[in-house]
Amino acid sequence: MSGQSFNNRGFSRRSFLVRAGLVTAGIYLSGCIRKLGGGKGSYAHITGDLRGPNAKAGHMLRDKVVFPEPVNIQTVKTLIIGGGISGLSAARWLKKNGENDFKLIELEDHTGGNAYFGTNSVSSYPLGAHYITIINNEDQQLIDFLHETQVITHFDDHGLPFYNEYYLCFDPEERLLINGHWQNGLVPDFGVPDKDRQQIERFFKLTAQYQNTKGSDGKYAFNIPIDESSADDTYRKLDKISFTDFLKAEGFDSPYLLWYLDYSCKDDYGRHAKDVSAWAGIHYFSSRRGKAANADPNSAITWPEGNGWLMKQLRNMVSGHLMTSHMMYSLDIKGDKVNVKVMDLKKGTTSLITADNVIVASPQFVNQKTLAGLHRPGVDYTKMNYSPWLIANISVNKLPSPEKGMVLCWDNVAYGQPSVGYVNANQQDLKVIEEKKVLTYYLPLCDHEPRLSRLAAYTRPYEQWLDIIVPELEQMHPEITPHIERIDLWVWGHGMISPAVDYVWGETRKNAKQPVNNRVFFAHTDLSGISLFEEAFHQGLNAAQKVIDKNHGA
Numbered sequence: 001m002s003g004q005s006f007n008n009r010g011f012s013r014r015s016f017l018v019r020a021g022l023v024t025a026g027i028y029l030s031g032c033i034r035k036l037g038g039g040k041g042s043y044a045h046i047t048g049d050l051r052g053p054n055a056k057a058g059h060m061l062r063d064k065v066v067f068p069e070p071v072n073i074q075t076v077k078t079l080i081i082g083g084g085i086s087g088l089s090a091a092r093w094l095k096k097n098g099e100n101d102f103k104l105i106e107l108e109d110h111t112g113g114n115a116y117f118g119t120n121s122v123s124s125y126p127l128g129a130h131y132i133t134i135i136n137n138e139d140q141q142l143i144d145f146l147h148e149t150q151v152i153t154h155f156d157d158h159g160l161p162f163y164n165e166y167y168l169c170f171d172p173e174e175r176l177l178i179n180g181h182w183q184n185g186l187v188p189d190f191g192v193p194d195k196d197r198q199q200i201e202r203f204f205k206l207t208a209q210y211q212n213t214k215g216s217d218g219k220y221a222f223n224i225p226i227d228e229s230s231a232d233d234t235y236r237k238l239d240k241i242s243f244t245d246f247l248k249a250e251g252f253d254s255p256y257l258l259w260y261l262d263y264s265c266k267d268d269y270g271r272h273a274k275d276v277s278a279w280a281g282i283h284y285f286s287s288r289r290g291k292a293a294n295a296d297p298n299s300a301i302t303w304p305e306g307n308g309w310l311m312k313q314l315r316n317m318v319s320g321h322l323m324t325s326h327m328m329y330s331l332d333i334k335g336d337k338v339n340v341k342v343m344d345l346k347k348g349t350t351s352l353i354t355a356d357n358v359i360v361a362s363p364q365f366v367n368q369k370t371l372a373g374l375h376r377p378g379v380d381y382t383k384m385n386y387s388p389w390l391i392a393n394i395s396v397n398k399l400p401s402p403e404k405g406m407v408l409c410w411d412n413v414a415y416g417q418p419s420v421g422y423v424n425a426n427q428q429d430l431k432v433i434e435e436k437k438v439l440t441y442y443l444p445l446c447d448h449e450p451r452l453s454r455l456a457a458y459t460r461p462y463e464q465w466l467d468i469i470v471p472e473l474e475q476m477h478p479e480i481t482p483h484i485e486r487i488d489l490w491v492w493g494h495g496m497i498s499p500a501v502d503y504v505w506g507e508t509r510k511n512a513k514q515p516v517n518n519r520v521f522f523a524h525t526d527l528s529g530i531s532l533f534e535e536a537f538h539q540g541l542n543a544a545q546k547v548i549d550k551n552h553g554a
């Protein structure tokens with residue numbers, strides 16, 4: 001999950017902290033939470049939930065229900081729709097710039113979007129986004145936020161950031177089960193023939209070159225945020241072919257390398273290498289150049305609740321402005337005002353909110369329904385594909401031991417399996433006394449076209465998910481089944497935008513980013529084409545800056 005990283009740090013971050021004495025004491029499936037037992041044979045002892053984002057709300061928009069006419073009218077200068085990272089980041093930026101007359105509405109009863117999380121008696125755990133990596137040093141706005149929240153504690157004499165030792169992923173970080181052995185790191189190595197190793201090396205040489213290449217406009221060929229990447233056609237034309245075709249043309253055919261690259265695409269984009277553009281495939285490896293004073297480049301930064309921790313920091317900065325369980329169902333522009341109709345999902349009542357500016361931070365597959373009356377020239381919603389995901393939080397009372405090779409890591413992946421492995425949500429625990437753990441397992445549903453996979457996912461019962469998950473876990477940890485206490489499932493039907501061929505640098509994304517009438521502004525990671533915390537953070541900030549500039553007559 002942290003991708004290419006060769007973890008050779010000479011000390012254990014957890015033991016360092018302990019020694020230093022620093023340890024202190026979507027869519028609801030079937031509209032509700034289902035408490036279930038595994039039901040079948042050796043799974044009968046496993047209980048858990050099958051959940052997802054608010055389906056009831058989604059169906060109201062999809063089925064075009066007739067909403068009651070609003071009786072209540074409110075006014076606000078700026079209204080933000082959607083409380084994922086993009087919307088919260090927009091809210092933070094407005095507040096930081098003294099724009100206090102704003103509200104944010106979120107249809108769920110909590111903010112977070114797909115950076116939301118859960119908690120049980122053993123640990124908090126991610127339900128989607130689970131980490132960031134060391135940030136590119138020129139990304140001053142994000143560095144400032146991470147400094148504000150003490151993810152970056154200070155800077156050294158050369159200006160390099162010190163990342164908080166509690167949040168840098170504790171060692172050991174990553175392992176791969178390959179040829180019957182757990183090896184250190186995710187790039188296939190154990191039992192890999194020399195000719196495959198040579199190809200792996202050649203691939204990394206190529207991506208290292210791209211990593212440091214700038215276009216004629218002085219911008220890096222591949223950057224984060226994506227819109228800071230070079231506009232040179234030499235690189236952008238890589239968006240017109242699939243990653244698989246690019247690899248073929250470059251003579252890469254090692255099954256080990258191709259497995260690793262396919263895993264990487266599944267991991268970051270929820271799609272196979274054949275279904276994403278070569279530009280996106282290379283971006284995964286060549287867009288990060290961050291340097292830290294106290295960690296290796298590419299080091300992961302994580303929390304038990306994953307990026308839910310970052311989300312809470314943003315949320316706390318703007319808490320007085322949030323209206324959860326409120327869903328926008330229509331928007332139109334009348335003169336110099338934007339009229340937004342909103343349903344209070346708890347009370348079932350509707351209201352009209354009149355705003356000077358609206359930042360729409362909900363995804364385009366929703367906007368297609370809610371903004372039906374808005375003219376957005378050149379926006380072809382059919383070109384936007386979203387990858388569905390299944391996340392399983394697996395509570396175990398112990399992991400069977402001993403294992404061959406590397407011990408349990410934060411990120412644990414098995415070669416050749418359908419999932420992209422699991423992260424140990426307890427990795428950042430300083431007191432490692434308990435054998436109980438929560439393993440957050442990630443399954444991209446990418447073997448069919450997204451719409452089909454989504455439909456299948458919505459109708460698959462709990463027990464059938466166990467038939468996929470438990471055998472894979474058994475393969476990783478023989479005889480684990482009796483130690484599984486719960487498996488809590490979460491289906492993201494529209495988990496993340498997929499950077500299919502011609503999406504990132506194609507017309508639809510370019511057009512969908514355009515504000516309407518200088519009153520309706522857009523912010524969501526589907527407008528980046530690549531779904532990352534950094535992209536969401538900048539999406540929100542940029543949209544808020546447009547509002548601020550407008551309010552100040554710039």
Ligand SMILES: Cc1cc2nc3c(=O)[nH]c(=O)nc-3n(C[C@H](O)[C@H](O)[C@H](O)COP(=O)(O)OP(=O)(O)OC[C@H]3O[C@@H](n4cnc5c(N)ncnc54)[C@H](O)[C@@H]3O)c2cc1C
Pocket residue numbers: 026081082083084085086087105106107108111112113114115127128129130131132307326327328329361362363366370389391492495496523524525526530531532533534535536
């Ligand atoms: C399985 C998975 C794993 C991931 N892992 C990582 C990771 O490890 N690291 C990383 O950086 N990124 C990861 N990501 C991506 C990351 O989560 C996203 O990039 C980011 O959180 C998206 O934020 P957003 O605000 O753009 O969108 P969203 O999270 O989609 O937020 C949109 C919000 O709008 C709300 N909304 C929608 N319609 C309406 C409406 N009509 N009215 C009111 N509110 C509405 C939604 O409920 C939602 O809260 C992952 C994503 C998934 C799915």
